[in-house]
Amino acid sequence: MPIRLLVVDDEVDFLESIVMRIKLRGFETHGVTSGTAALEHLEANPDSTDIVMLDIKMPGMDGLETLRQIKTSFPELEVIVVTGHGSQEYNRLGRELGAFDYLIKPIRLDTILERIEAAYSSRHPGSGD
Amino acid sequence: MDDRYRQLQWRMTLSGLAVTLIPLWLLGAAIYLYFASAVEQSQRTQLHALALNRSAAIQLFLDERVSTLEVLAHTATPDDLTAPGELANVLHILNESQHSFVDLGIIDANGEHLAYEGPYPLEDRNYGGEPWFQETMQRGVYISDVFLGFRGVPHFVIAIRREDRPEPWILRATIDSEVFIHLVRSGQVGLTGDAYVVSRSGLFQTPPRFGGSILEQAPFNPNIAPPGVNVVFRESQMSGRMMSAFAWVGSKDWLLVIDHDPAEPAVPLRQTLRLELIALIATSLLVGGAVIFHTRQLVARLAAEDEKRVRTEAQLAHSARLVSLGRMAAGVAHEINNPLAVIGELAGLMEDLIDQDFVEASQHGELFNENVRKIQRHVDRTREITHRLLGFARRMEPQHDNVNVNEVTREALSFIESEAAFRQIELVQELDRDLPIIKSDQSQLQQVILNLVNNALDASSPGGRVVVKTWADSKSVMVQVEDDGSGIPEELKERIFDPFFTTKGPGEGSGLGLSICYTITKGLGGSLTFDSEEGKGTVFRVRLPRIQE
Numbered sequence: 001m002p003i004r005l006l007v008v009d010d011e012v013d014f015l016e017s018i019v020m021r022i023k024l025r026g027f028e029t030h031g032v033t034s035g036t037a038a039l040e041h042l043e044a045n046p047d048s049t050d051i052v053m054l055d056i057k058m059p060g061m062d063g064l065e066t067l068r069q070i071k072t073s074f075p076e077l078e079v080i081v082v083t084g085h086g087s088q089e090y091n092r093l094g095r096e097l098g099a100f101d102y103l104i105k106p107i108r109l110d111t112i113l114e115r116i117e118a119a120y121s122s123r124h125p126g127s128g129d
Numbered sequence: 130m131d132d133r134y135r136q137l138q139w140r141m142t143l144s145g146l147a148v149t150l151i152p153l154w155l156l157g158a159a160i161y162l163y164f165a166s167a168v169e170q171s172q173r174t175q176l177h178a179l180a181l182n183r184s185a186a187i188q189l190f191l192d193e194r195v196s197t198l199e200v201l202a203h204t205a206t207p208d209d210l211t212a213p214g215e216l217a218n219v220l221h222i223l224n225e226s227q228h229s230f231v232d233l234g235i236i237d238a239n240g241e242h243l244a245y246e247g248p249y250p251l252e253d254r255n256y257g258g259e260p261w262f263q264e265t266m267q268r269g270v271y272i273s274d275v276f277l278g279f280r281g282v283p284h285f286v287i288a289i290r291r292e293d294r295p296e297p298w299i300l301r302a303t304i305d306s307e308v309f310i311h312l313v314r315s316g317q318v319g320l321t322g323d324a325y326v327v328s329r330s331g332l333f334q335t336p337p338r339f340g341g342s343i344l345e346q347a348p349f350n351p352n353i354a355p356p357g358v359n360v361v362f363r364e365s366q367m368s369g370r371m372m373s374a375f376a377w378v379g380s381k382d383w384l385l386v387i388d389h390d391p392a393e394p395a396v397p398l399r400q401t402l403r404l405e406l407i408a409l410i411a412t413s414l415l416v417g418g419a420v421i422f423h424t425r426q427l428v429a430r431l432a433a434e435d436e437k438r439v440r441t442e443a444q445l446a447h448s449a450r451l452v453s454l455g456r457m458a459a460g461v462a463h464e465i466n467n468p469l470a471v472i473g474e475l476a477g478l479m480e481d482l483i484d485q486d487f488v489e490a491s492q493h494g495e496l497f498n499e500n501v502r503k504i505q506r507h508v509d510r511t512r513e514i515t516h517r518l519l520g521f522a523r524r525m526e527p528q529h530d531n532v533n534v535n536e537v538t539r540e541a542l543s544f545i546e547s548e549a550a551f552r553q554i555e556l557v558q559e560l561d562r563d564l565p566i567i568k569s570d571q572s573q574l575q576q577v578i579l580n581l582v583n584n585a586l587d588a589s590s591p592g593g594r595v596v597v598k599t600w601a602d603s604k605s606v607m608v609q610v611e612d613d614g615s616g617i618p619e620e621l622k623e624r625i626f627d628p629f630f631t632t633k634g635p636g637e638g639s640g641l642g643l644s645i646c647y648t649i650t651k652g653l654g655g656s657l658t659f660d661s662e663e664g665k666g667t668v669f670r671v672r673l674p675r676i677q678e
């Protein structure tokens with residue numbers, strides 16, 4: 001069974017291209033443009049997602065709040081933060097709230113996927129590829 | 130040490146000396162006055178005793194002579210006394226014991242001498258019309274005032290009337306003035322003291338040492354002296370302020386006067402004054418020295434503390450500048466990273482979609498493929514740059530070069546524009562195009578402007594407006610940040626430049642922002658001022674010199 005991803009980013013150009021690229025690599029991927037939409041999607045489609053890829057700076061509910069709510073309502077999900085905001089403070093907060101990793105944009109897709117697979121492996125030991 | 134501290138030291142020293150020395154001197158004066166009054170009281174008592182003693186002595190002198198003459202008049206008849214040589218014999222015997230009789234005379238009821246023994250040629254004189262003769266005939270015993278008489282020399286007489294003959298007769302003796310004057314003068318004290326006797330009619334009966342001679346009118350009316358002995362202060366024409374004792378001599382209408390200069394024999398008082406002055410001066414020097422020493426130390430410590438504080442502030446300003454630059458760098462990185470990520474992903478997608486068929490079918494297929502990879506490489510390269518930005522900012526040195534204040538302002542505002550937009554506050558720039566280039570520190574200036582605009586945003590509510598304005602006059606370039614926010618309450622206006630003073634909640638502001646802005650502006654040779662009205666808004670003005678010193 002392929003790894004199922006939810007990508008959350010308010011930058012539509014970024015979101016559309018990365019979703020398409022990840023799909024091309026055989027992952028089951030869905031994209032939303034806000035934290036609220038992400039939570040709605042997760043509630044509407046239970047057990048449809050393994051890993052969430054999350055931006056921080058977003059209008060409305062920001063990434064850190066989204067992360068907190070996901071970790072509260074869906075503790076089985078791993079979250080990887082991918083953001084342009086590289087401050088130590090946000091990095092620390094993200095990890096405290098339970099993010100698996102905190103990656104700074106721009107970043108090569110291969111690197112992101114490596115981290116996604118690592119996160120998945122940590123949840124499903126011995127599943128392999 | 131600059132003038133401010135010298136002034137402070139001067140003021141503290143003066144008030145310290147006043148607080149310590151004035152009570153000391155007041156106490157000294159009080160002790161002196163108390164002692165002086167005690168001395169005066171003692172002088173008064175001594176003078177009173179002396180006057181009492183001397184008047185008693187005069188009284189005794191007169192009484193002795195009256196009784197001697199009375200005994201003589203009662204034990205001898207005029208016939209005995211008028212016998213040749215007898216009167217001379219009696220005068221000789223009297224003077225052996227009393228040394229005070231000048232002459233003796235036996236006078237009949239008509240005032241004619243029956244006999245006379247003495248140095249003056251008075252045998253043929255008739256005393257019938259003399260006042261002392263009349264008084265003696267009336268009273269029986271009489272002591273006269275001093276008068277010149279027939280001999281023309283001041284003297285007084287003691288006369289006794291006897292009735293043992295068919296006609297009354299009088300024994301008369303003249304008293305030696307020198308002996309009497311000597312007796313009176315035994316009441317003199319010190320170099321300027323005086324003792325003399327005045328008759329009830331105000332004539333000197335003995336000569337005073339100063340200001341008069343015998344039988345002259347005394348400069349005061351003796352009748353105002355009450356009975357008994359009295360000590361008073363009076364002004365004398367000769368010796369100024371005098372302490373005088375007045376004592377009436379009981380059996381005679383004579384007033385003994387003893388004058389005494391209260392300043393003269395007051396050796397203990399002067400000694401006390403000298404001792405007290407020495408003690409006062411020594412204590413004053415000691416206390417004054419201690420006050421000056423401690424004030425000097427205190428002010429030096431204060432100056433050192435101030436200097437330390439200024440150094441700390443400068444260090445704080447420096448570190449705050451670094452922090453601010455770090456934030457700026459992070460902001461720049463964030464702003465660039467997002468579009469860079471989009472470019473990277475779009476290029477990545479293109480690379481994913483270009484397959485071998487496309488490359489071969491298209492004339493420039495390989496070029497497309499290659500360029501897409503190049504775009505990704507350049508994205509990687511730019512990423513390295515933004516990641517290094519922070520480290521670079523940390524190593525930035527303070528600058529002192531040509532600064533375009535408008536450019537610095539615009540740059541500062543660009544970092545905060547999105548924040549303003551996010552909080553729905555309108556950020557307006559009104560920059561003077563003809564602003565001169567000045568010598569200053571670009572990054573420090575930027576921090577000041579950033580800080581002021583940040584504060585303005587914090588003070589404003591959504592829908593508010595912050596206007597940043599620049600202009601120049603002949604000496605300065607001005608940057609003004611104006612908001613229509615909450616304003617600064619009157620009671621806080623004095624404190625807003627104090628370090629660590631903040632109205633923001635815990636963790637929101639260090640309270641250093643305005644203090645650092647103030648320090649930095651000062652450091653740049655300029656000034657930071659403000660006007661504020663509660664509820665209407667605040668204007669901060671940064672004034673920068675056109676020519677840096």
